[in-house]
Amino acid sequence: MGKTYSANPNDYRLLEEVGYGASATVYRAIYLPYNEVVAVKCLDLDRCHSNLDDIRREAQTMSLIDHINVIKSFCSFVVDRNLWVVMPFMAEGSCLHLMKIAYQEGFEESAIGSILKETLKALEYLHHHGHIHRDVKAGNILMDSDGAVKLADFGVSACMFDRGDRQRSRNTFVGTPCWMAPEVLQPGTGYDFKADIWSFGITALELAHGHAPFSKYPPMKVLLMTIQNAPPGLDYDRDKRFSKSFKEMVAMCLVKDQTKRPTAEKLFKHSFFKNAKPPELIVKKLFVDLPPLWKRVKDLQIKDAAQLALKKLPSAEQEAISQSEYQRGVSAWNFDVEDLKFQASLLLDEDEIQEIQEEANSIKYNMSQNIASDTVPNPAIHNIGSEKAKTDMKKSNSKSELPASLVENEGVQAKTKNQTGRARQTQSGPLVPGSVLSNSQSERARKFERHEIDNHLVAEKSQQVRRAPSFSGPLNLPNRASANSLSAPIKSSGGFKDTLEDKSKTNLVQIKGRFSVTSENVDLVKDIPLSTVFRRSSQGSPLRKSASVGNWIFDSKQMPQSLPPKEIGNTNGLSSVLMPHLQNLFQQTSIQLDLIVNLLSSLQTSEVENAPQNGKLPPLPRGSDTNGSVESIVSERERMLLTTISELQARMNTLNDELTSEKLKYMQLQQRLNAVPTREEDEDRRGGDS
Numbered sequence: 001m002g003k004t005y006s007a008n009p010n011d012y013r014l015l016e017e018v019g020y021g022a023s024a025t026v027y028r029a030i031y032l033p034y035n036e037v038v039a040v041k042c043l044d045l046d047r048c049h050s051n052l053d054d055i056r057r058e059a060q061t062m063s064l065i066d067h068i069n070v071i072k073s074f075c076s077f078v079v080d081r082n083l084w085v086v087m088p089f090m091a092e093g094s095c096l097h098l099m100k101i102a103y104q105e106g107f108e109e110s111a112i113g114s115i116l117k118e119t120l121k122a123l124e125y126l127h128h129h130g131h132i133h134r135d136v137k138a139g140n141i142l143m144d145s146d147g148a149v150k151l152a153d154f155g156v157s158a159c160m161f162d163r164g165d166r167q168r169s170r171n172t173f174v175g176t177p178c179w180m181a182p183e184v185l186q187p188g189t190g191y192d193f194k195a196d197i198w199s200f201g202i203t204a205l206e207l208a209h210g211h212a213p214f215s216k217y218p219p220m221k222v223l224l225m226t227i228q229n230a231p232p233g234l235d236y237d238r239d240k241r242f243s244k245s246f247k248e249m250v251a252m253c254l255v256k257d258q259t260k261r262p263t264a265e266k267l268f269k270h271s272f273f274k275n276a277k278p279p280e281l282i283v284k285k286l287f288v289d290l291p292p293l294w295k296r297v298k299d300l301q302i303k304d305a306a307q308l309a310l311k312k313l314p315s316a317e318q319e320a321i322s323q324s325e326y327q328r329g330v331s332a333w334n335f336d337v338e339d340l341k342f343q344a345s346l347l348l349d350e351d352e353i354q355e356i357q358e359e360a361n362s363i364k365y366n367m368s369q370n371i372a373s374d375t376v377p378n379p380a381i382h383n384i385g386s387e388k389a390k391t392d393m394k395k396s397n398s399k400s401e402l403p404a405s406l407v408e409n410e411g412v413q414a415k416t417k418n419q420t421g422r423a424r425q426t427q428s429g430p431l432v433p434g435s436v437l438s439n440s441q442s443e444r445a446r447k448f449e450r451h452e453i454d455n456h457l458v459a460e461k462s463q464q465v466r467r468a469p470s471f472s473g474p475l476n477l478p479n480r481a482s483a484n485s486l487s488a489p490i491k492s493s494g495g496f497k498d499t500l501e502d503k504s505k506t507n508l509v510q511i512k513g514r515f516s517v518t519s520e521n522v523d524l525v526k527d528i529p530l531s532t533v534f535r536r537s538s539q540g541s542p543l544r545k546s547a548s549v550g551n552w553i554f555d556s557k558q559m560p561q562s563l564p565p566k567e568i569g570n571t572n573g574l575s576s577v578l579m580p581h582l583q584n585l586f587q588q589t590s591i592q593l594d595l596i597v598n599l600l601s602s603l604q605t606s607e608v609e610n611a612p613q614n615g616k617l618p619p620l621p622r623g624s625d626t627n628g629s630v631e632s633i634v635s636e637r638e639r640m641l642l643t644t645i646s647e648l649q650a651r652m653n654t655l656n657d658e659l660t661s662e663k664l665k666y667m668q669l670q671q672r673l674n675a676v677p678t679r680e681e682d683e684d685r686r687g688g689d690s
């Protein structure tokens with residue numbers, strides 16, 4: 001019989017903190033009866049949204065798991081509002097930690113092969129026993145000092161998957177869906193253990209590059225790109241250091257059609273794994289000369305805190321914005337994909353646009369130089385110029401992995417640990433843009449071309465009669481997703497509230513096998529940061545300060561609360577209360593509308609005049625002003641202006657809608673008021689009767 005571990009917290013001495021995730025903090029600890037080092041994961045039950053009995057039952061089930069590559073739990077028990085899960089201590093921590101501290105550009109292929117092979121063995125075992133892990137990522141692959149590799153974070157989490165709570169808790173707490181398979185993200189499609197194979201492929205890319213694909217984007221954009229774009233992969237040119245066999249293996253995992261993905265068993269037979277070396281030879285070497293795990297974790301915290309302090313926008317606010325987008329994207333499972341695509345076209349980060357513009361301008365400049373000096377046709381020029389190329393480009397928009405052109409440094413996000421109230425940081429907060437890697441100019445040109453087409457679509461789309469989608473309002477938030485998704489809760493951050501308060505709104509979207517996917521009807525408008533869009537309130541439209549509208553704030557507290565129709569019928573002095581309210585509302589909306597119309601008409605002139613100062617338009621291309629490519633600069637600026645105009649037009653449409661609906665309400669109320677007999681009429685009638 002194996003060793004047993006007691007459920008008495010006094011038998012454990014918690015030592016240093018060695019990791020933390022969305023809902024848990026992990027400590028190195030000593031199990032006093034055996035004087036043995038163990039890991040204790042303290043799971044905050046308040047953050048789990050899960051039934052305690054379910055968690056306990058599942059934790060017991062998971063303690064039965066017995067595979068050399070899967071972390072099993074020795075025992076688990078409740079201490080205050082925490083569930084303690086006791087498990088073997090993995091002295092070298094997670095692959096994610098290790099990359100952050102010593103391998104920021106990713107590991108060598110031999111190490112990747114070795115780590116992935118062990119992970120695949122774990123998946124094979126789990127799938128064979130009817131389990132889906134659903135959270136395969138570098139942060140959940142742990143290593144021991146002898147090179148052993150184990151897949152973690154399965155036990156307790158799994159119970160939450162089963163009831164959809166995990167998914168919902170992810171909606172609420174976790175930053176990015178980078179590892180999630182398209183079928184998991186897409187409404188109406190089922191998913192199974194093949195979702196783990198997709199995540200495994202993404203993890204392979206994460207280990208190869210030091211970060212998961214798309215990790216620099218906000219969660220909502222990641223979601224869209226995963227659904228819409230061709231799968232990411234290892235680039236045959238850019239990733240020259242990796243073998244063909246590795247590239248093929250990744251491509252096999254990252255097939256969008258889940259039925260075409262191999263099972264873990266089949267994948268295991270791939271030549272890439274046949275050649276993989278034992279971990280005790282390869283993985284072990286990765287930690288040579290590194291300080292102990294807890295020291296690394298501490299260093300990372302300090303480094304992340306320093307980076308955080310350097311950031312302009314407070315992290316909490318950034319996270320809240322990013323999270324808000326994620327909730328908008330993921331919680332509303334019945335989204336209109338076409339509409340989301342349109343929103344995605346608006347999602348180019350400001351710095352990305354600037355970067356693209358700079359590169360494109362410089363390319364154009366170089367081209368014009370080439371044309372002047374050389375009359376031989378240049379294929380790149382044809383590419384940019386031809387309409388067909390544009391269409392093709394649009395079609396293959398997603399053919400390659402999105403630019404990995406920015407070196408990503410980790411930031412952190414603050415979170416509060418319930419148990420102690422101490423502020424903490426995750427190891428993987430929002431990424432900050434770093435220096436630009438050498439990317440081929442043609443690639444940048446493609447990227448620019450895509451942006452150009454997107455702009456065109458934006459303008460076109462804004463001309464169309466607006467439907468009433470759930471995602472109206474611009475989403476071009478210049479914020480990034482939390483890095484590699486070990487995001488901390490942001491529930492109370494930045495003054496943004498968790499919008500999933502009304503649990504009764506929870507919808508069961510889908511039941512598939514052991515899983516049920518739930519979603520909540522988030523008040524989408526409530527979630528949009530004030531600074532980025534207009535607010536639409538169910539209680540009228542108190543106006544807020546808006547960058548483009550000016551400085552009027554309309555205090556809702558000063559306005560009378562809406563009255564139910566019953567009371568309206570009963571109140572004789574109603575008109576005196578309602579009329580000023582309605583007139584005020586009407587007037588404010590009209591003013592706002594007028595202002596936007598005026599802005600629109602004056603924008604072109606004023607922006608062109610002020611262009612060099614306003615900081616929004618693309619900077620001058622290098623050396624262009626002295627070389628006569630002024631025309632191209634102007635056209636870039638025009639394009640930017642057109643985008644701004646389209647956005648303003650979209651906002652104007654929203655206001656127009658609001659105005660119409662207010663007018664309607666106003667007319668309805670007036671009709672009701674007319675129907676209510678006035679005091680004089682009453683008296684007349686009474687006089688007549690008598």
Ligand SMILES: Nc1ncnc2c1ncn2[C@@H]1O[C@H](COP(=O)(O)OP(=O)(O)OP(=O)(O)O)[C@@H](O)[C@H]1O
Nearest residue numbers: 019020021022023024026039089090094139153486
């Ligand atoms: N047994 C262990 N030994 C050493 N370190 C561990 C162990 N278990 C977890 N860790 C460290 O703690 C971190 C967080 O643990 P874990 O992933 O289980 O928490 P979580 O809240 O479930 O995270 P998330 O849900 O974000 O994946 C891991 O990334 C790892 O670095």
